Amino acid sequence: MSESGDDPRVGVAGWPVAHSRSPILHGFWLRQLGFAGRYERFAVPPGEFAPFAARIGKDLLGANVTAPHKEAAFAACDRRTPAAEALGAVNTLWREGSLLWGDNTDVEGFLTSMDEGAPGWADRGRSAVVAGAGGAARAVVYALASRGFDRIVVVNRTQARAAALAIQFGRTVIASPWDSLSRELSLADLLVNASSLGMRGEAPLDIDLTVLPDDAVVSDIVYVPLRTPLVEQAKTRGLLAVEGLGMLLHQAVPAFERWFGRRPEVTSELRALIEADILASQQEKT
Numbered sequence: 001m002s003e004s005g006d007d008p009r010v011g012v013a014g015w016p017v018a019h020s021r022s023p024i025l026h027g028f029w030l031r032q033l034g035f036a037g038r039y040e041r042f043a044v045p046p047g048e049f050a051p052f053a054a055r056i057g058k059d060l061l062g063a064n065v066t067a068p069h070k071e072a073a074f075a076a077c078d079r080r081t082p083a084a085e086a087l088g089a090v091n092t093l094w095r096e097g098s099l100l101w102g103d104n105t106d107v108e109g110f111l112t113s114m115d116e117g118a119p120g121w122a123d124r125g126r127s128a129v130v131a132g133a134g135g136a137a138r139a140v141v142y143a144l145a146s147r148g149f150d151r152i153v154v155v156n157r158t159q160a161r162a163a164a165l166a167i168q169f170g171r172t173v174i175a176s177p178w179d180s181l182s183r184e185l186s187l188a189d190l191l192v193n194a195s196s197l198g199m200r201g202e203a204p205l206d207i208d209l210t211v212l213p214d215d216a217v218v219s220d221i222v223y224v225p226l227r228t229p230l231v232e233q234a235k236t237r238g239l240l241a242v243e244g245l246g247m248l249l250h251q252a253v254p255a256f257e258r259w260f261g262r263r264p265e266v267t268s269e270l271r272a273l274i275e276a277d278i279l280a281s282q283q284e285k286t
Contacts, residue, residue, distance in 0.1 A: 007036040007037050007038055008036070008037045008038075008061040008259070008260075009037070009038050009039075009040060009059060009060050009061060010026065010037065010038070010039050010040075010060065010061050010062050010063060010064075010259050011023070011038075011039055011040035011041060011042050011060070011063055011064070012039075012040075012041055012042065012063065012064040012065070012066055013042040013044045013049070013052055013063055013064070013065050013066070013069055013073075014041075014042075014043070014044065014065070014066035014067060014068075014069060015043060015044055015045055015046055015067075015068060015069070016043065017041045017042065017043050017044075017066065018041065018043075020041055020066060021248070021274060021277060021278075022039065022041075022064055022252060023039045023040065023041060024273060024274060024277055025248075025249065025252045025270070025274065026039040026252065026255075026256055027039055028269075028270050028273060029256055029264040029270075032264070033260075033262055033264065035260055035262075037061070037260070042063070044069060046068055046069075049069045049072035049073065049076065050072070050076055053072075053073065053076035053093065053100060056093050056094065056095050056100055057095030057100070061094070061259050062092070062093055062094040062095075062255070062258060062259040063092075063093045064091055064092055064093075064252075064255055065090060065091045065092070065093065066091065067135075070089035070090055070091055070104075070135060071088060071089055073089075073090035073091070073093060073102055074088055074089055074090045074102060076090075076093075076100060076102075077090060077093070077100050077101060077102035078098075078099040078100050078101070079096075079099050079100070079101045079102070080101065080102045080103070081101075081102070081103040081104070083103065083104045083105075083107045083108075083139075083142065084102050084103050084104040086142050087104050087106075087107075087135070087138050087139055087142060088138075089104055089135055089138070090102030090103065090104055091103070091104050091105060091106060091251075091255075092104070092105050092254070092255040092258060094258045094259060103254065103255075103258070104139060105251040105252070105253075105254045105255055106135075106136065106139035106247070106251050107139050107142055107143045107146070108250065108251065108253075108254055109246075109247045109248070109249075109250040109251025109252070109253075110139060110140055110143045110221070110247050110250075110251075111143050111146075111147070112246070112250040112253075113219075113242060113246030113247040113249075113250050114219060114242055114246075116246055116250075117219075117241075117242035117243070117246055118217050118219075118240050118242050121190065121217050121240075121242075122147040122148065122149070124189050124190075124215060124217065126148070126149055126150045126151060126189065127149070127150075127151040127152075127153070127187055127188050127189050127190070128144050128149050128151070128152050128153070128188060128189065128190040128191070128192065129153045129155060129181070129184050129185055129188045129190070129191045129192070130144070130152060130153070130154050130155070130192045130194050131155055131156070131181075131191070131192065131193045131194060131195050131197070131205065131207070132154075132156060132193065132194035132195030132196075132197075133154055133156035133158065133161035133162045133164070133165045133195075134161070134194070134195065134196075136194045136195075136221055137154065137156075137165060137194035137195065138165060138168070139194075140192050140194040140221070141154065141165065141169055141173055142169070144190075144192075145169060145172060145173070149172070149190075150172050151172065151174065152169075152172055152173045152174070153173075153174050153175075153176045153184045153188070154166055154173060154174070154175050154176065155175075155176050155177070155178050155180070155181050155184065156175075156178065156195070157178050159175065159177055159178075162175035162176070163175040181207065182208060182211050185207075185208075185209070185211045185212050186211045186212070186213070188212060188213070188216055189213070189215070189216055189217065190216060190217045190218075190219065191207075191209075191212065191216065191217075191218045191219070192218075192219045192220075192221070193205055193207075193219070193220040193221065193222060193228075193230055194221055196222065197222075198220065198222050198228045198229055198230055199222045199224060199228075200224045200225055200282065204229060205228075205229070205230050207230065207233075209230075209233050209234055209237055209239065210237070212237075212239065214238070214239075216239055217239065217240045217241070217242065218230065218231065218234035218239050218240070218241045218242070219241070219242040219244075220241070220242070220243065220244050221244045221247050222244045223243065223244035223245040223247075223248055223278070224278055224281075224282070225278075225282065226243065226245060226275060226278055226279070227243060228243075228244070231243055245271065245274065245275065245278075246266075248274070249266045249270065249271060249274065250266055253265075253266065
C-alpha cells in the first residue's frame with residue numbers, strides 16, 4: 001500500500017505512453033475483483049527514470065515499464081527475477097521492504113499465450129525460427145529455451161543484432177541471414193514473428209509460409225491489427241496460428257498479482273474489451 005493512506009496507485013511509465021492499453025486491462029481487474037486502486041499512465045522523459053523508480057513504495061505501489069525505459073528499470077532495481085536478469089530488461093516493478101524488485105513478464109505472457117492458443121505446441125518439435133532481434137525477440141528466445149527447444153534460429157535484417165542475441169543465449173541459438181529464411185523455415189516446427197514488421201503503420205512482413213512443414217505452428221506477437229497478414233496467411237495454409245493479443249493480456253497477469261496479491265484471469269469479456277478498443281482506434285485512423 002502507499003504511505004499516503006489513499007487508494008494504492010500503480011501505472012505504466014513510458015515515453016510516449018498515451019497508446020498503452022494497460023490501464024484498460026488493470027482497470028478491468030480492479031473493478032472485477034473489487035479492489036480499491038488506480039492504474040495510471042506516467043509520461044517519463046528519457047533520462048528521468050531514476051526519480052520515477054524512487055517513488056515505488058512511496059506514493060506508488062508498483063509500476064509497469066514500457067519503451068524506452070526497460071533497461072533503465074533494470075539498472076534501478078536492487079533485485080531481479082531470473083527472467084529479468086537474463087534479458088537485461090524489466091517491465092514490472094514492486095518493492096519488498098527497502099528493496100526494489102524487477103521482473104520481465106513478457107516471457108510468461110508469451111508462454112501462456114502459446115499454451116492457450118496452441119496446446120502442446122512445445123511438444124511438437126525442437127526447432128524454431130524467430131524473426132526479429134530486439135527486446136521482444138530476446139524474451140521469446142528465452143521462453144523457447146526454457147521449454148527445451150534445442151535449435152532456435154534468429155533472423156533479422158540487421159545481421160549484427162541477430163548475432164549479438166545469439167551470443168547472449170549460447171549454443172542453442174543461431175543467427176542466420178535473412179536470405180536463408182526459406183531454408184530455415186523448411187526445417188522449423190515453429191515460426192515466431194517477434195519484430196514490429198506487419199504492425200499497422202510499419203513495413204509488411206514478407207515471409208513465404210509454403211515451405212513450412214504441414215504441422216508447424218505460427219505465432220505473431222503483433223496485435224494491431226488483431227489478425228495480422230502473417231496469421232491470415234498461416235490460417236489460409238491450414239497451419240495452427242497464435243495471434244498476438246494473448247501475449248499482451250497474459251503478461252499483465254503476474255504484475256497485477258505482485259501488487260495486489262490476487263491472480264486475475266484473462267476472460268473472454270476482457271479480451272472483447274481490448275479488441276473493441278483496438279478496432280475503435282483503427283477506425284479513428286482510417
